[in-house]
Amino acid sequence: MMDKRTHLFDVDGVIVPDRWFIAINDYLDSIGKPTYNSRDEFKTFYLGSEAFPDEKERNAFFDHFAKYNFYDGLKPIDGAVDGLRELSERDNVYLATSCYVMEGRRDFLNEYEQKVGWVMDNLPFIPSKNVIAISPKHLLRGDSITDDSMKNLNGDIQTKLLFTDWHNKGISKAELDAGGIVRANHWGDVMEQLK
Ligand SMILES: [Mg+2]
DSSP, rough: OOOEEEEEEETTTTBBHHHHHHEEEEEEEEHTTOOSSSSGGOOOOOOOHHHOOSSHHHHHHHHHHHHHHHHOOOOTTTTTTHHHHHHHHHEEEEEEEEESSTTTTGGGHHHHHHHHHHHHHHOOTSSSEEEEOSOGGGGOOOOOEEEEEEGGGGOOEEEEEEOOOOOGGOOOOOHHHHHHEESSSHHHHHHTOOO
16 A cells, blocks of 8 residues: 655635635725725735735724634635545645734734634544644645745645635746746646645
C-alpha cells in the first residue's frame, strides 16, 4: 500500500468565501449606508482598508466585526466538502489557516474557535486537531498546499496550488511558473492535481 500523503489547505478563500465582504456589507447596513453589490468593486485584497479609508470609521467597522461570528451560516465553496471528504478517506488532510486578523487585539482572539466550529459543523470528518492556526505558512511541511494567496505558497512543498479568487486573477502564468505554482480555478482542478 502506498504511504498516505499530507495535504494542507487554507480555509478562507479556498473552503469558504472570504468573510470580509459579508462583514463590510453587514456593517454598512447596520449604519444605514449603501452596501456593495460584488467583490469585483474592490481593487485590493484588504477590503476593510479600502471600504473605510478613514481611520475612525475603519475602527468602528473592526469593532463591529469583532462582535459577530461571520462564519455562522457561511456556505462552503462549491466542491470543497466532497473534495475534502474524498481526500480525507485516502490521505492526511490538515487545514492551515491564519487566525490573527488584528495583532494585539484580544477581542479578535476568538477566530480560531469560530473556524473550528465551522469545520465541526461542515467538515465533521476532519478532526479539530487537524486545524492549525498559522500565519507563517512557509514553515509547514507536506506533499501539497492549496491557498488563495501567493505569499503562502513560497515554502518547501512539492505541489503548490493557487486557488483562484477575485483578488488573484491577475497573476500571470509566468509568475506562477517562477514559483512552481499551479492555478486551480475550482475544486475539480484541485482534485485533478492531487489525484
Ligand atoms: Mg486565504
